[in-house]
Amino acid sequence: MGNHYDVIIIGAGAAGLMCAIEAGKRGRTALVIEKSKKPAGKIRISGGGRCNFTNIHCTHADFLSENKHFHKSALKRYSVQDFINLVEKHNIAYHEKTLGQLFCDESSQQIIDILLAECEENKAEVMLNSAVKQVNKTDDGYLLTLDDKELTCASLVIASGGASIPKMGATGFGYDVARQFKLKVVDPVPALVPLTFGEKYIFDFRVLSGVSKDVRVTCGKKSFDEALLFTYKGLSGPAILQISSYWRAGMEILINLAPNTQVFEYLKTAKEEQPKQEIQTVLSSLLPKRLAIYLTEQAEVQGRLADLSNKKLNKVALLVNEWRLTPNGTEGFATAEVTRGGVSTDELSSKTFESKKIAGLYFIGEVVDVTGHLGGFNFQWAWASGHAAGQFV
Numbered sequence: 596m597g598n599h600y601d602v603i604i605i606g607a608g609a610a611g612l613m614c615a616i617e618a619g620k621r622g623r624t625a626l627v628i629e630k631s632k633k634p635a636g637k638i639r640i641s642g643g644g645r646c647n648f649t650n651i652h653c654t655h656a657d658f659l660s661e662n663k664h665f666h667k668s669a670l671k672r673y674s675v676q677d678f679i680n681l682v683e684k685h686n687i688a689y690h691e692k693t694l695g696q697l698f699c700d701e702s703s704q705q706i707i708d709i710l711l712a713e714c715e716e717n718k719a720e721v722m723l724n725s726a727v728k729q730v731n732k733t734d735d736g737y738l739l740t741l742d743d744k745e746l747t748c749a750s751l752v753i754a755s756g757g758a759s760i761p762k763m764g765a766t767g768f769g770y771d772v773a774r775q776f777k778l779k780v781v782d783p784v785p786a787l788v789p790l791t792f793g794e795k796y797i798f799d800f801r802v803l804s805g806v807s808k809d810v811r812v813t814c815g816k817k818s819f820d821e822a823l824l825f826t827y828k829g830l831s832g833p834a835i836l837q838i839s840s841y842w843r844a845g846m847e848i849l850i851n852l853a854p855n856t857q858v859f860e861y862l863k864t865a866k867e868e869q870p871k872q873e874i875q876t877v878l879s880s881l882l883p884k885r886l887a888i889y890l891t892e893q894a895e896v897q898g899r900l901a902d903l904s905n906k907k908l909n910k911v912a913l914l915v916n917e918w919r920l921t922p923n924g925t926e927g928f929a930t931a932e933v934t935r936g937g938v939s940t941d942e943l944s945s946k947t948f949e950s951k952k953i954a955g956l957y958f959i960g961e962v963v964d965v966t967g968h969l970g971g972f973n974f975q976w977a978w979a980s981g982h983a984a985g986q987f988v
Contacts, residue, residue, distance in 0.1 A: 600626045602988040603739060603748040605727055607634035609977035610960025611754030612710040617985020619717025627719065630726040635707045636763045646703030648682065649675050650971035652695035657968045658976065659840055661781055665940035666965045666976065673982035675975060685709045696970045730772055736955055750955045750988040754981065757934025757961040758783050769938065769962035776953045779939040781964040785931030786840040789831035790922040799889065800825050806883045811854035812838045814846055820854060828926060836969050839925060840935055850918040853881045859912035863905065870901035874911065882915070890914045933973050937964040948984040957984045
């Protein structure tokens with residue numbers, strides 16, 4: 596291992612390793628520096644340890660960014676099928692779960708092994724347990740200062756990820772480098788994260804903790820039909836994680852707990868056919884029992900259907916079909932799967948991912964202001980952005 600490389604990549608995650616592979620294929624001397632003891636920590640824990648490595652339904656519409664067009668080019672140049680081909684090249688068995696999500700049959704370590712094998716095949720080096728302390732621009736590239744050495748390179752790629760899951764070592768390193776070189780950073784905030792609620796709901800949700808239901812959650816003009824989960828802290832589950840990327844402080848969310856049923860009409864019919872039934876009993880045919888009891892208590896509507904006016908039935912129905920809640924926040928970066936925001940796409944070439952202002956400086960993956968939906972989309976962004984930059988570094 597020498598001290599000078601054509602390209603140094605900071606961060607041995609999905610994007611960084613992919614970039615190193617592509618640079619190596621072009622005959623570039625490439626080094627990936629990772630401060631953790633093991634590479635690809637997020638890959639390792641993803642998908643319950645089986646890595647949801649992409650999504651067959653991936654389109655540019657599955658991503659958020661201040662520039663809704665920036666990510667289109669990279670996603671077109673490195674498709675879902677391209678990464679599937681890589682998985683199949685290494686004879687890794689995989690399967691599709693709901694909504695187009697692809698997982699390894701065995702272990703997420705298989706994806707890490709693919710990337711490391713490809714790095715080795717293309718002579719890209721990976722240096723673990725090494726933190727970059729300082730980055731300086733030189734006349735012909737960059738000087739990196741580590742604890743015990745200095746390294747130089749012509750091209751520098753920041754693939755250090757976002758601020759999510761700090762217990763895995765996530766920091767704001769990439770944003771600091773961007774700011775050092777006077778590049779704009781869109782304020783990073785937690786995304787794909789559980790929502791929390793104030794004192795009005797906290798004890799109620801603790802009673803409901805563990806209850807899950809397929810719902811439709813809406814915030815502004817965006818809706819998701821997936822599962823919701825009540826937790827000790829608030830609301831989670833895929834539907835909530837998805838909508839959290841669109842939620843902003845002070846915004847209301849609308850939850851339809853029975854998206855395939857007009858609950859008022861359902862209750863009116865039940866009143867005609869089963870007038871002696873208690874309303875929470877009837878509602879329990881649509882909702883988990885604990886949730887049905889809770890909603891009727893919230894509506895202050897109890898008793899037999901025969902004794903309840905249509906006005907009272909509608910009050911309950913609105914809580915089921917149009918439950919309006921205003922979160923007071925999120926669980927933060929500690930449990931966020933990704934970071935929304937990051938290095939502004941205005942600062943980068945959508946073709947090369949090189950800074951428009953600073954020659955030879957690249958940003959890829961989660962550190963960039965492009966955030967995917969839940970379900971393998973953020974990995975596809977990592978593969979695509981890493982591949983794109985790897986053609987030019």
